[in-house]
Amino acid sequence: MAKRRDRLEIIKDILYLIQEKGERLKPTHIMYKANLSHQMLTEYLTELKSTGMLIEVIEKKKKIFRLTDKGHSFLKDYGMMRGFMESYGIE
Amino acid sequence: MLNLYRIDTAVILYSIVLQLVFSFVTFFISFLSYKIFKVTKNEQAKAMSLAFLFIFISYMVQAVFDFLIYLRVSHDNYVFMGIHPLSVLNEQGLYLHTVFFALGFSMLMYNAFRSDKKSLLWYFILSSLIILFISKTLMSGFFTLASLYLGFLAYHFFLNYHEKKTRASLAVAAAFTLLFIGKLGYILFKPSSFVYMIDQTLDLLGYLLLISNYYLLRQDGKKKR
Numbered sequence: 001m002a003k004r005r006d007r008l009e010i011i012k013d014i015l016y017l018i019q020e021k022g023e024r025l026k027p028t029h030i031m032y033k034a035n036l037s038h039q040m041l042t043e044y045l046t047e048l049k050s051t052g053m054l055i056e057v058i059e060k061k062k063k064i065f066r067l068t069d070k071g072h073s074f075l076k077d078y079g080m081m082r083g084f085m086e087s088y089g090i091e
Numbered sequence: 092m093l094n095l096y097r098i099d100t101a102v103i104l105y106s107i108v109l110q111l112v113f114s115f116v117t118f119f120i121s122f123l124s125y126k127i128f129k130v131t132k133n134e135q136a137k138a139m140s141l142a143f144l145f146i147f148i149s150y151m152v153q154a155v156f157d158f159l160i161y162l163r164v165s166h167d168n169y170v171f172m173g174i175h176p177l178s179v180l181n182e183q184g185l186y187l188h189t190v191f192f193a194l195g196f197s198m199l200m201y202n203a204f205r206s207d208k209k210s211l212l213w214y215f216i217l218s219s220l221i222i223l224f225i226s227k228t229l230m231s232g233f234f235t236l237a238s239l240y241l242g243f244l245a246y247h248f249f250l251n252y253h254e255k256k257t258r259a260s261l262a263v264a265a266a267f268t269l270l271f272i273g274k275l276g277y278i279l280f281k282p283s284s285f286v287y288m289i290d291q292t293l294d295l296l297g298y299l300l301l302i303s304n305y306y307l308l309r310q311d312g313k314k315k316r
Contacts, residue, residue: 007131051130074130081127083308087259089251090127090135091205 012078015071024064103161110154116298117147138202145195149188156184189233193219196240203247234277241271262304269297
């Protein structure tokens, strides 16, 4: 059985998806590709915006999300943070 | 009973430098854990950040008190602590150091049990403080407590290494083993300058391992990206 993703991994998945798609991704695409419910996606996107990792922009009357420098920095540090948690047995 | 012993300024300086190195490492780990807590809202990361913050404070307190002692004795080469007013300053520094150290390691113990019951945390904190204050001497209580906690934590981190099999988890387990052996020396042998130097050297190696762990993780993180 696949292991349940934790918050850190879900955040990484969302940010990575946006980065991979040239940093222009609609919320519905994020929801399907990151395998999240609408409610979960809304919660995560709100939080990522409030922590400054994502910004919401309107392009051609459509809502899209872009990564900020903080979001890029998170992706850069993700491996280190994951390893740090593992090395101290934080789950 | 009057405890009479000579203290050399070179030993105080050596101690200050080491306490500052330990402070830097523990503050860094506390900061990293807090950074992870801010993103993940993980309670274990929060507890670890607080634990290392307390340990950082304990080393800083020790460094500050050692520095105050150094300032007062630097015009002499040594003083006899037992008959000198500085012994009071030394005692106060040790009290604060041991209390903050016990708080930090109580939180690490609580984290190791992966429990969300706050009563367990209070149990560790209160029992640690009781052991410290009912012991024959503060230091004997401190070394017993530190050995017990560090021994358990080293075992816990080796179990974690057995599960994760990463070099970073091995570094953490090895670091805590070194810290444990250092404190165990005070229980197995009569406290002396030699035991003190061995303990400090092992502590230094342990904390250097913990900080080098960060660089290992950064390298591994780059490879994974």
